[in-house]
Amino acid sequence: MSDKSPTRELTFAEAIREGTALCLARDPRAFVIGLGVPDPKGIFGTTAELAAEFGADRALDVPLSENALTGLVIGAALGGMRPILTHQRVDFALLSLEQIVNQAAKWYYMFDGRGGTIPIVIRMIIGRGWGQGPQHAQSLSSWFAHIPGLKVVAPASPADAKGLLVASVEDDNPVIFLEHRWLHNMRGPVPEGYHRTPLGECLVARSGSDVTVVASSHMVIEALRAADFASAHAGVEMEVVDVRCLNPLDFETIANSVKKTRGLVVADDDTRQCGFAAEIVARVGEAGLKLNAPPVRVTYPDCASPSSSALAAVYYPAAPDLFLAAARIVGRGASLVDKFPKRPCPVDVPYLEFPGPF
Amino acid sequence: MMANSPVPLSQPPRAETSSQICDRLWRLYLEMLRIRVIERRIAERYGEKEMRCPVHLSIGQEAVAVGVCAHLRKQDKVMSAHRSHGHYLAKGGNIRAMLAELYGREAGCCGGRGGSMHLIDREAGFWGAVPIVGSTMPIALGLALADKRRGGDELTTAFFGEGATEEGVFTETLNLACVLRVPMLFICENNGFSVYTPLSLRRAPDFEFGSYVRSHGSLYFSGHGNDVEEVFALTGQALSAMRQDPGRPCVVEFSTWRYYEHCGPGQDDHLGYREAEQIKHWAERCPLAVARTRLLALSPALDPEMTAAEKRYIREIDAVIENVRSSPMPDAATLQRGVFAP
Structure with a gap:
């Protein structure tokens, strides 16, 4: 299915751009639409030069009108197109919830299939850092995953960013495609050419025998950092399951991991109450999977994300929190958390050279 | 937005022969009559509590549906909202699938998942109605955009009430249509009330809908x-006008009046939310009566044919209802079928 050979590296943003270009080249029905798609910044580079390569009508700049744009792509999809709608923040897409939840998510079901399918991808970017504040840094992934009929995708690696985007465009359902802003500049190997990562399959991003960490999006990066430290310093082997697709959910992979490790940490880039982490814990409980210790959720606290770096520093859970949770479950190494290496940059930027603002 | 002003009972001079006028009016009248009979039957049988879904009858508003759809070809696309029976039927929507939907049957146009507010018959060019006010406008625009890109010549029409123009999505959609130069037809049925709330509480006295629409770059009538x-x-x-000015959308606003309650099988003028003078004014301007008076002036011999047609439509709808009532309910095992498309 995917091309396994190359080891070429791209950033996450370049991978999205490559996946999008691949879709536009392969399928004349596909187009990208959203505020700023062909602008000089090109949605953080993810749509750069698409208009030059494919024409202005394949990479459309439009009025803000999030709700009507969502209706427009629904209608265009019903008319046979395969649109990709972009929002520069999840928060902006809230203006389009009526069309997403009432129309896109339900169309196929409520007309009993006779209404047609809605093959749309709605890209939303989860902001973070440099004082983004309460209305530029929500993830709301649990919300979207709560709605029957929406597929919810949250890649963590450049390869998956490309592969999942291609699969999302090919899918006949509305797909909410969540991109954490801090992933855009991360590099990793990305298969060249046609590369498709099926929706609804978790990835065991790192094998381990002692405790399972279920994570998605940017929390996978934190989980992998925690697992590296745990293995190197505490002799704790964390298995990291990258959810990749919150709905439909591949619970089997999660269950298999938990059966093996009998320990569960769920790391979620979202607030806690009624969240996706609670869903995983509930499913593990309902499945009767035996745990050696109570499960732990590592999430944002139940408040809006504040702007000040002093507050943001305590808002966002990170690798040390995941290590601590895992160490406590396993019953060893928890005191080593003090030795967890500090990030080499301030807490409100993804990397040291980051110039701000986003 | 204009007030609900009187319908002139005189007609403008035309170049057509009276026979042509009569033939067309007869066809339009028959279609209005068919819709009236069907909806009246729905109202009459609603009390049996077998149609267990909200119904928003278009009784009184048939002329807009029929007069607009008379211009549309089968491949032209129509979308609508909660009060969509008239639009669905005038566009040629399957009557049995509609009634079966109201009766919650498997044979319904949505397999019993939608009810009266979710009519659809894509084969007839009716691409769907949903009850969220204004919501099908941008979807219709998307359909029109797809047709335009394909180089098709289909026209897409969205029917909605004047309340929908108070939703942001109307302005967003109109603006997008103008900016993207997608020709679509917006048909606004202004019946003066959003449920019980009159237009006077929803628009400032000096609001001028036509100027508002035109200022976006749209045609307006x-x-x-x-x-x-x-x-x-x-x-x-x-x-x-749309043909002469390609790429421009067009909004057409029609004043009208619903004779029945906002939702349900009855009349509710006893509640006093509409002025007696208005009620009387519009009662004298029933779209069927207006057409009937004119037809009989043109051709008095049509009188018995009108009676015969009405009887025929009653027989037809009664047969459909009996057929639908004896048809199966949806299989409970299908509850979660189609949450995702395969």
Whole structure:
């Protein structure tokens, strides 16, 4: 299915751009639409030069009108197109919830299939850092995953960013495609050419025998950092399951991991109450999977994300929190958390050279 | 937005022969009559509590549906909202699938998942109605965009009430249509009330809908929605203007009146939310009565044919209802079928 050979590296943003270009080249029905798609910044580079390569009508700049744009792509999809709608923040897409939840998510079901399918991808970017504040840094992934009929995708690696985007465009359902802003500049190997990562399959991003960490999006990066430290310093082997697709959910992979490790940490880039982490814990409980210790959720606290770096520093859970949770479950190494290496940059930027603002 | 002004009972001079006028009006009248009979039957049988879904009857507003749809070909696309029976039927929507949907049957146009507010018959060019006010407008625009990109010549029409123009999505959609130069037809049925709330509480006295629409770059026409000939003529003018100015959308606003309650099988004028003078005014301008008076003036011999047609439509709808009532309910095992498309 995917091309396994190359080891070429791209950033996450370049991978999205490559996946999008691949879709536009392969399928004349596909187009990208959203505020700023062909602008000089090109949605953080993810749509750069698409208009030059494919024409202005394949990479459309439009009025803000999030709700009507969502209706427009629904209608265009019903008319046979395969649109990709972009929002520069999840928060902006809230203006389009009526069309997403009432129309896109339900169309196929409520007309009993006779209404047609809605093959749309709605890209939303989860902001973070440099004082983004309460209305530029929500993830709301649990919300979207709560709605029957929406597929919810949250890649963590450049390869998956490309592969999942291609699969999302090919899918006949509305797909909410969540991109954490801090992933855009991360590099990793990305298969060249046609590369498709099926929706609804978790990835065991790192094998381990002692405790399972279920994570998605940017929390996978934190989980992998925690697992590296745990293995190197505490002799704790964390298995990291990258959810990749919150709905439909591949619970089997999660269950298999938990059966093996009998320990569960769920790391979620979202607030806690009624969240996706609670869903995983509930499913593990309902499945009767035996745990050696109570499960732990590592999430944002139940408040809006504040702007000040002093507050943001305590808002966002990170690798040390995941290590601590895992160490406590396993019953060893928890005191080593003090030795967890500090990030080499301030807490409100993804990397040291980051110039701000986003 | 214009007030609900009187429908003139006189008609403008035309170049057509009276025979042509009569033939067309007869067809328009018959279609209005068919819709009236069907909806009246729904109202009469609603009390049996077998149609267990909200119904928003379009009784009184048939002329807009019929006069507009008379211009549309099968492949032209129509979308609508909660009060969509008339639009669905006038566009040629399958009557059995509609009634089966109201009765919650498997044979319903949504397999019993939607009810009266979710009609669809894509084969007839009716691409769906949903009850969230204004929501099908941008979807219709998307359909029109897809047709435009394919180089098709289909026209897409969205029907909605004047309340929908108070939703942000109307302005967003109109603006997008103008900016993207997608020709679509917006048909606004202004019946003066959003449920019980009059227009006077929803728009400032000096609000001018036509200027508002035109300032976005759209064409705009307005006329009397209870006069099916005027609806037909004005829609013709609108389509002609759209052809002469390709890429421009067009909004046509028709004043009209619903005779029944907002939702349900009865009349509710006893509640006192509409002024007696208005009620009387519009009662004298029933779209069927207006057309009937004019037809009989043109051809008195049509009188018995009108009676015969009404009887025929009653027989037909009764047969459909009996057929639907004896048809199976949806299989419970299908509850979660189609949450995702395969």
